[in-house]
Amino acid sequence: MASLEDQYQKAWQLYQEESHHDLDSEPYKSKYAAREIFEELKSRLSKQLDEDDVDDSEGAFSEEGVDGVGLTRARMAAVVYHLGVIAVETEEFSTGEEHLNKALIIIGDEGSISSGVSSATVGDAEVVAAALRGAEESLLSEVCEVSSISPTAIAPATVALAISCHNQLGILWSNRALYSTAKRHLDRANMLYDEYQKQCTKPPRTIHSLFTTCNEKESNIDDINGIDALEKLHTLTFYYLAQVYGHLGVPDKSAWYCHSTLQRQLASKDYDPIDWSINASTLAQFYQGKEQFRVARHLLASASKVLSGHEAEVDTPQEDTREVTHSRERYQQCKADVARCWGRYCLVLLEVSCDRAIPDDPQEQESVINHQPEEETLDKQLQFVQLEVSDLESEVAASPGENFDEVRPVFLAGLRWLTTARQYYTLEDHVSDHVSIIQEMSHLYKALAFFESSEERRCKMHKRRVDLLTALVQELNPQYYVHVCRQINYELAETYSAMMDNKLALVENGGSEPTPPQAKKINTLATSSIQYFLHYLDSLKDIITGEQPTVYSEDSVRPALVAWFHLGRLWSKLVATNHQTKIQNLAQSLQNYKRLVEYCDRNPHCQSLMAQELAVCREMVQLLPLKMEQLRALSR
Incomplete structure (x- = not known):
C-alpha cells in the first residue's frame, strides 16, 4: 500500500493540476478522483488515531515531532479540510460546510463554529429564501460571542489550517449572501493570526508540509515557506473582508481592507501586476468620490508605477503563443483602464473645483477647510512606502483649483489620459466604453469652460x-x-x-x-x-402609437420635463425680424411650457421634482398670451 505521503501527493496533484485540464463535459472528474483518495486517507488516519488511543488535547499539536499523535490529528484535519474545499467547489455546499466545521473541531477551534449558522438546522433553501427577504440575521442560531482561542488552534502545525477553514467558510457564507455570518468567520481568522503572532515563536507549518518528511536543511526551507504561506492566508482574509464590508454597506471599512490587501501584496512581492494595478485604480475612484484627492492620486500613481515595471516583461521578444498573446492583451487593456481612471480623476477634480467656486453653504465650505488636517494624516497612513511615485504625482494637482490657470493643467492631463484610453477602446470593438470616454472628454471641456x-x-x-x-x-x-x-x-x-x-x-x-x-x-x-x-x-415615444407616453418612466421623467422646459425657453430666445415671426415663436414657447404644466397637474407627484421649473412655467403660461396680444396690436 502506498504511504500516506504518496497518497496525499497524488490527491493533491489531481486536485491542483489535472483538474484544470478536465473536459467541459466532466468538469469535476479530477476533483472527484482526488476526493476518493482523500476519503481513503481519512479512513487510514482514523484507524491510526484509534490505535494510538492517546488524549493529545493538551498541546500535542505543538509536539507532533515528538509523539506523533499530534501530527496524525493535524493530518486528519488537513484531509477533512481538503474534502470540504472540494465539496464547495463541486457545489455541494452543505457537505462542504460540514467538513470545514469538522476540521475546526479536530483542530480544537470548535467554539468558533457556533458563531455561524449550522446546516444541520438550516437548509440551503431556507438560507436562500431568508437572504431574498433580507432576514438572514433571524436565522442565526445564537448571538455571536467571541470565544476563547485554544492553544491547539494557533499551534505551528495547525494555525494555517484554522485560518484556511475560516476563510473558506467566509467565502461559503458570502456566496449565500449571509454576510454577517461570513464576517464572523473572517474576523475569527484575523484573530487567530494576531494571537499566533503574539504567543508563538516557532514558525508555522504549511498544510502540505504535514505530509512530507524532510531533513534538517530542508526544514529551514519549510519554515520560510510556512511563514510566507501564513502571510498569504492573512492577506486573503483581508481581501475577503473587503468584499464582505462592501456588501454590508460599510464602504470606508471595505476601502481600508482593500488598501491593506494591496499593501501586504506589495510587501510580500506576491501579486499579479495587472490585477494589482486595476485594484489600486479602482480603489482610487472610491477616494476621489470622497474628495480625498491626495489618496486617490497616490493610488493611481502607484498603479502606473507597478504597471510600467511590468511593461518590460511584456515587451520581451517571445514566440507568439496563445499565452503570450493573452498576456499582451491583458497588459494593453490594463494600461487603457489605468489611463481611463486617471482621466476620471481629473474630471472629478475639475467638477469639484466648479462646485467649490460657488459654495451654496458657507458652513459647508468651512467644514471642508477644517477637515483637511485629518485628510493629511490619513494620506500618510495610506501611502505605499515600497514605491517611489513622487514624479508621477507631480504631474497633476491633488486639490481643487480656483481659477482658469490652476484647472487648465488638470484639464490637459485628463484629456491626454482619456485619449490614451480611447486608442484601445475603439468604437469598432468597444462601443460602450468608447462612448463613455468621449462623454468624459466632453465633460472635461464643459468643466474648463466654467472657468x-x-x-x-x-x-x-x-x-x-x-x-x-x-x-x-x-x-x-x-x-x-x-x-x-x-x-x-x-x-x-x-x-x-x-x-x-x-x-x-x-x-x-x-x-x-x-x-x-x-x-x-x-x-x-x-x-x-x-x-x-x-x-x-x-x-421616448411609444413605438405603437408614435405619441409621447402619458406617464414617463421614473428614470426619464425629469429629463423629459426639463427638455420641454428648455424648448419653451429656446423658442422665446429666437431673434425675429418681424412681429408675426415673433408671435409664432412665442406660440411655440407657450405650447411647450403648457406641456410641462399639464403633465405635472396630471401627475401631482412630479410637482416637487420640478418645483423651480414648474413655477417659471406657470408664470410664463400667464404672461406669454399677454405679450403675444401686445405684438398683434403693434402689427395691426
Whole structure:
C-alpha cells in the first residue's frame, strides 16, 4: 500500500493540476478522483488515531515531532479540510460546510463554529429564501460571542489550517449572501493570526508540509515557506473582508481592507501586476468620490508605477503563443483602464473645483477647510512606502483649483489620459466604453469652460464638445443604441443651448441689438438645441402609437420635463425680424411650457421634482398670451 505521503501527493496533484485540464463535459472528474483518495486517507488516519488511543488535547499539536499523535490529528484535519474545499467547489455546499466545521473541531477551534449558522438546522433553501427577504440575521442560531482561542488552534502545525477553514467558510457564507455570518468567520481568522503572532515563536507549518518528511536543511526551507504561506492566508482574509464590508454597506471599512490587501501584496512581492494595478485604480475612484484627492492620486500613481515595471516583461521578444498573446492583451487593456481612471480623476477634480467656486453653504465650505488636517494624516497612513511615485504625482494637482490657470493643467492631463484610453477602446470593438470616454472628454471641456472668462473662448470649448459628440452619434445606430443616443442627443442639446447663451451674453454686454450675423448665429444655435431636444423626446415615444407616453418612466421623467422646459425657453430666445415671426415663436414657447404644466397637474407627484421649473412655467403660461396680444396690436 502506498504511504500516506504518496497518497496525499497524488490527491493533491489531481486536485491542483489535472483538474484544470478536465473536459467541459466532466468538469469535476479530477476533483472527484482526488476526493476518493482523500476519503481513503481519512479512513487510514482514523484507524491510526484509534490505535494510538492517546488524549493529545493538551498541546500535542505543538509536539507532533515528538509523539506523533499530534501530527496524525493535524493530518486528519488537513484531509477533512481538503474534502470540504472540494465539496464547495463541486457545489455541494452543505457537505462542504460540514467538513470545514469538522476540521475546526479536530483542530480544537470548535467554539468558533457556533458563531455561524449550522446546516444541520438550516437548509440551503431556507438560507436562500431568508437572504431574498433580507432576514438572514433571524436565522442565526445564537448571538455571536467571541470565544476563547485554544492553544491547539494557533499551534505551528495547525494555525494555517484554522485560518484556511475560516476563510473558506467566509467565502461559503458570502456566496449565500449571509454576510454577517461570513464576517464572523473572517474576523475569527484575523484573530487567530494576531494571537499566533503574539504567543508563538516557532514558525508555522504549511498544510502540505504535514505530509512530507524532510531533513534538517530542508526544514529551514519549510519554515520560510510556512511563514510566507501564513502571510498569504492573512492577506486573503483581508481581501475577503473587503468584499464582505462592501456588501454590508460599510464602504470606508471595505476601502481600508482593500488598501491593506494591496499593501501586504506589495510587501510580500506576491501579486499579479495587472490585477494589482486595476485594484489600486479602482480603489482610487472610491477616494476621489470622497474628495480625498491626495489618496486617490497616490493610488493611481502607484498603479502606473507597478504597471510600467511590468511593461518590460511584456515587451520581451517571445514566440507568439496563445499565452503570450493573452498576456499582451491583458497588459494593453490594463494600461487603457489605468489611463481611463486617471482621466476620471481629473474630471472629478475639475467638477469639484466648479462646485467649490460657488459654495451654496458657507458652513459647508468651512467644514471642508477644517477637515483637511485629518485628510493629511490619513494620506500618510495610506501611502505605499515600497514605491517611489513622487514624479508621477507631480504631474497633476491633488486639490481643487480656483481659477482658469490652476484647472487648465488638470484639464490637459485628463484629456491626454482619456485619449490614451480611447486608442484601445475603439468604437469598432468597444462601443460602450468608447462612448463613455468621449462623454468624459466632453465633460472635461464643459468643466474648463466654467472657468473661462471670455465668452468667445468659452463658446469655442463648447464647440469642441459638439464636434466630439456629433461625430460619435453619427456612427451609432439609434435602433441598437437607443439609450446611448438619448444621452448624446440630450448633451448636444444642452451644449448648443449653452453656446446660444454665450452669444446672447456677448450681445447684451455690447448694449445694442444683435447684428444680422449675430442674430443668424444665435438662431442657428437655438435651432440646433431645439432639434436635439426633439430627437431626445422622439426616442421616448411609444413605438405603437408614435405619441409621447402619458406617464414617463421614473428614470426619464425629469429629463423629459426639463427638455420641454428648455424648448419653451429656446423658442422665446429666437431673434425675429418681424412681429408675426415673433408671435409664432412665442406660440411655440407657450405650447411647450403648457406641456410641462399639464403633465405635472396630471401627475401631482412630479410637482416637487420640478418645483423651480414648474413655477417659471406657470408664470410664463400667464404672461406669454399677454405679450403675444401686445405684438398683434403693434402689427395691426
